[in-house]
Structures are given as C-alpha cells and as structure tokens.
Amino acid sequence: METFANRKPFYSYVPLPSTNAIRLLVLHTATSCSLDIIDDLANSPPYGALSYTWGNPQSPYSSSYIDLPQLSVPSIPISCDGETILVTPNLSDALRMLFDTYTSNYGLSHTYIWIDAICIDQGNLAERTMQVSLMGDLYRKAKTVLVWLGYEDEFTADTFTTMERLASIPKDLYEVVEAQDFHNAQMVTSKLGILPLSHRNWLGWVAFLHRPYFKRVWVVQEVSLADRVLCICGSRRVPWESFSDAVMFTHESKWSGFLHTQSLRRLDNDNIAPEYHKLLSVDIDPGFSAYSLVTTKLFITTFRQALPFRKLIEEHRETSASDPRDKIYAILGLADKHLKPFTGHAEALVVDYNIDIQTLYTRITGLNSNWCAAAGLSWKPDAWDMDDKILRVQGMRIGIIHNMSGSMFDAEDSLQRWTSIAQLALELPPYYHTWGNPDFDAWVKLIQSEPIESAFGLDELSRVYAAIMAESQQPDSITQADYERSFAQVRLEMSLTLNCRRVFRTEGNLLGVGPDNMELGDEVWLLAGSRTPFVLRKVTEQGSDYRIRGEAYVHGFMHGQAMDLSLDLVDLNLV
Numbered sequence: 001m002e003t004f005a006n007r008k009p010f011y012s013y014v015p016l017p018s019t020n021a022i023r024l025l026v027l028h029t030a031t032s033c034s035l036d037i038i039d040d041l042a043n044s045p046p047y048g049a050l051s052y053t054w055g056n057p058q059s060p061y062s063s064s065y066i067d068l069p070q071l072s073v074p075s076i077p078i079s080c081d082g083e084t085i086l087v088t089p090n091l092s093d094a095l096r097m098l099f100d101t102y103t104s105n106y107g108l109s110h111t112y113i114w115i116d117a118i119c120i121d122q123g124n125l126a127e128r129t130m131q132v133s134l135m136g137d138l139y140r141k142a143k144t145v146l147v148w149l150g151y152e153d154e155f156t157a158d159t160f161t162t163m164e165r166l167a168s169i170p171k172d173l174y175e176v177v178e179a180q181d182f183h184n185a186q187m188v189t190s191k192l193g194i195l196p197l198s199h200r201n202w203l204g205w206v207a208f209l210h211r212p213y214f215k216r217v218w219v220v221q222e223v224s225l226a227d228r229v230l231c232i233c234g235s236r237r238v239p240w241e242s243f244s245d246a247v248m249f250t251h252e253s254k255w256s257g258f259l260h261t262q263s264l265r266r267l268d269n270d271n272i273a274p275e276y277h278k279l280l281s282v283d284i285d286p287g288f289s290a291y292s293l294v295t296t297k298l299f300i301t302t303f304r305q306a307l308p309f310r311k312l313i314e315e316h317r318e319t320s321a322s323d324p325r326d327k328i329y330a331i332l333g334l335a336d337k338h339l340k341p342f343t344g345h346a347e348a349l350v351v352d353y354n355i356d357i358q359t360l361y362t363r364i365t366g367l368n369s370n371w372c373a374a375a376g377l378s379w380k381p382d383a384w385d386m387d388d389k390i391l392r393v394q395g396m397r398i399g400i401i402h403n404m405s406g407s408m409f410d411a412e413d414s415l416q417r418w419t420s421i422a423q424l425a426l427e428l429p430p431y432y433h434t435w436g437n438p439d440f441d442a443w444v445k446l447i448q449s450e451p452i453e454s455a456f457g458l459d460e461l462s463r464v465y466a467a468i469m470a471e472s473q474q475p476d477s478i479t480q481a482d483y484e485r486s487f488a489q490v491r492l493e494m495s496l497t498l499n500c501r502r503v504f505r506t507e508g509n510l511l512g513v514g515p516d517n518m519e520l521g522d523e524v525w526l527l528a529g530s531r532t533p534f535v536l537r538k539v540t541e542q543g544s545d546y547r548i549r550g551e552a553y554v555h556g557f558m559h560g561q562a563m564d565l566s567l568d569l570v571d572l573n574l575v
Helices: 089-102 125-141 156-167 171-176 179-183 185-192 199-209 218-224 240-252 261-267 274-280 288-303 309-315 342-349 357-364 414-426 439-448 458-471 480-486 488-497
Strands: 022-029 032-038 047-051 076-080 083-087 112-114 144-148 229-233 236-239 391-404 501-506 511-515 523-527 534-538 545-551 570-574
Touching (some): 022 089, 076 089, 089 144, 156 229, 156 236, 199 261, 199 274, 218 288, 511 545
Parallel strands (some): 032 076, 047 112
Antiparallel strands (some): 022 112, 076 083, 229 236, 501 511, 523 534
C-alpha cells in the first residue's frame, strides 16, 4: 500500500505532445489519483470537469469563515502517479466530494475528470497559456460540470428551503406576482402556491449568494458552456436549473429589491437569530454577481450563441481573479469572434501570460466603444513611453466636480441615495448648458443614455421623481416602509445601473455619471484619443500629474461637442 513516505517529493509533468492535448485525472481515493494524457481534446473519452474556487469557499458572513491568504496556496499533499502534488485546502475537500460522488449513483458514467490545478502544469507558463486557450472547449465538451460550493454552514438549511420553494414556482406565474407581494404571506400562498418564506430564509439565501464562488471570473465560462451542471454544497446536490430558476424569480418579481441587507434588517429586527448578526451588520447587494452568472448562462443556453466582448466585460466587471489578466482571458471563450473588437484587433485578444498586466489592460482599453467624445482629436505620441510608469497625454478639462449623489457604500438606505440623485437634478439651472432643455428633461436624457439592457424604467422613474418632489413638502405623510414597498423596482434598477457609480454635477452645471470612488474637487477631462471623458485626481496642488479614478458619462459631451467650445488642449501626466 502506498504511503506519503515512499512518494517522490514533487510531481514531474510529462510534456503535452500538441497544442490540443490535455490531461485527464482518474481518482482512485480521496487522496490518490493518476493522470492520463489525451493527444487531442476533440477525440477525448467522456469526462467531467470541476468548477470551484481556490480559496475559502464559505460565505464571508459565516462564523466558520476565515480570511487567510494561505488558504489559496497549495499546501495539502495528495498522491498522483506515485508522486506528490500539493493542492489547496478547498480542492482537497472537493476531491473528497468527487470521490464520494463518483462512487455513488449520481448518473456519472464517466471515470475521468478535469481539474485545472492538477491537469495543468501550473509552473509551465507556455503550457498554462496553451491550456487556457482550450478552456472554453474543455468545459463545453465535459459531460457534467460539478460545481463545488464548499461545505454546509449555518445558512445552508435556510438557503435550500428558499431555493426549493422558489424553483417550484411555474414560470407562467411570474407575471402575476407584484413587488409588494413580498410583504404579504397570504398573497404569496394564494398566487404562487408555495409556503411563505421567513425573514431568516431570505437572509440565508443572501448569505449563500455571497459565497466567493459566485464572484470568481472563471466560473462564468465554466458554467455557461456546460450542458449539464450539478451544484454541490456539502452533502446537498441540486441541478443548476433549480438554482437558476430561484435567482431569476427574485429578479423577475422585483423581490430582489427587498433583499439588500439595508432593507432586510428592518423587517423583523427583534427576532433575528444570532448567526445572522454578522450579515446584517454590513450593507451588501442581493447577489448581483450570481444574477449576472445566471443570465449569461441562460442567454448562451437559450440562443446557442456567443455574447459581445464588451457586454461580457461590463456584466462581469465585479468578478475577481487571483491573476488580474484572467479578468480578460476567462471570458474569451464566451465572446462572439465575429464582432468587435475581434474583427479589427484579434491580435490583442490572444491568451499570453508572458505579457504584463499593464500591457494587456492597455490593449483592451478603448478597443470597443459606442462613444466618440474626443471626435477627431488624436493622441500626438506615435508610441507609448511607459518606461517610467508615466503616461503622457493631452486633454481638455471640461469641469470640476461640485456635487455628487450618495455612494452605494455610504447611503443608509436606498431612498437616501435616490433622493440625492433627484436633488442634483433640482440644482440645475432652468436650461441645461447650451442645448436649451429644461432640467428635468436633461435628467431624463441622462438616464436614457444608459445601456438598453439595464431596463431602467423611465415611466416608473418619472412617477417616483414626482412623488418624491411632492412629498418633500410633507415628509411626515409617507413612511420609510411605504417607500420600501412602493419603490422596490426602482431601487433594483438603480442598483443595477449605478453599481459602483454615482451621478455628479460640475461647477459649470454639467450632469454626468462617474466612478463611485470620485470625490468633490476631482476633475473631468476629455483626453485626446479617448472615447469617453475621465474623472482624474490631481496628485499635487501644483503640477500636471494626475491619477485616473475612472471613465465618465457627461451629458452633451459624448459625441464630439467639446470640439466646438474652444477649450485649451494641455499636456498632462497620468501616474
């Protein structure tokens, strides 16, 4: 019998024979495996693929959660072909789960499985680059993708109660439910035919949606391209479709508007179980990363087509990766290669771990944009001089930020943030800049300029805007509970559209949307060669060194109108 003592200290990978070759794993025990080389992925035997996170998989609001960097470092020894491979603690747990799953009757007829950390020689940069290029085909060809979400915690029972009830609701009933029904247990039963969900059921669901798995960028491709997905949390197993249906119902019904913790801690504050105190002490969203994952897979599964690269970047911008380059590489397999930027910049979108993060992100920036704010104003340098980590550019300053709406991280509740946006509109002069639109019309145009897919309902926004303005004269006539019930849809759409962004007004009364991290006094610039304005922050009071805070939308300046205003073009340094 093999023991750890008689193994070689490190595994020696046999080089892959071709760019289409892969390794597949056979699991003999929970701590022992072997690797077979398959000469061509196209001719591979049936196999499953594991989708998981390298670090701690537990909800950060669980009492069992430990935030230690070493949990993402391979440190647990397993045997592979008589040699030792180190894996992360979570992968070690996943291997135990896989062994139990494959030795039980879960309909998995294949014996091979693909796991990135073991099947790829992670220390070989050339192989890693080659294998990442195959990743989309690897998960598309897998018979089953097994999603390992980690062990159960104190929230799991409530999570699965919520999931099972919501997933059982027939889709033809989605249209009969209203946002306000969230608060009416009797209505839930009569309309949907399910038992009402308790306060703690919903809290468990939100805690589950914030497991790190749903924020990992690689899982978007791993799940979206798979034909069959089985979700596993401890001893519980559920098909992806049940999870997806539960997530979609909360958004279709607009109930997700009530699932921000700011709202949940008002519902039953006197009877909150101790295990939920940590969750309710922070302000978090109702699982937007999980929602983005679900909608991307739903689109690809339903229409059997890829998505525009820019849409994928925007939809999954809040995901994370241990290697920042993977924020780009992880979605290439989902992108439509017949659309921009692939039609004109295919060479900039090839997996290459030999290039640094700065070079990759610079290539990606500006490859695909609907705006042309700088019109024909070109960037003077023929090549970038980045040796000193300074980017020398030219630009026009179009304003200084004078006022901003509330931040999604600072507002005590959604109403506070909403009213701060409305107040910005009221501060505008009777006519917006030189275009002659009344202030309300300009505000509406600003919201209209948001992407169509944000579903920001103007009719509802107009109604709420008018209601807030009317009630501002009699603040005691409407309660916070009234707002929570009546404006759930508005709160949801605003959160989706202004996620990590906020509205601003310049000292010259220009209205725009910029990054959440901007501050009063930051400057709005139009840089030569750029497609959008940028919010910049001066490094020192004197001098021309700036740091980028993020891109911005400025109403009336997105299609070259700044060229008509005779603004000075000056040199500045981005550091």
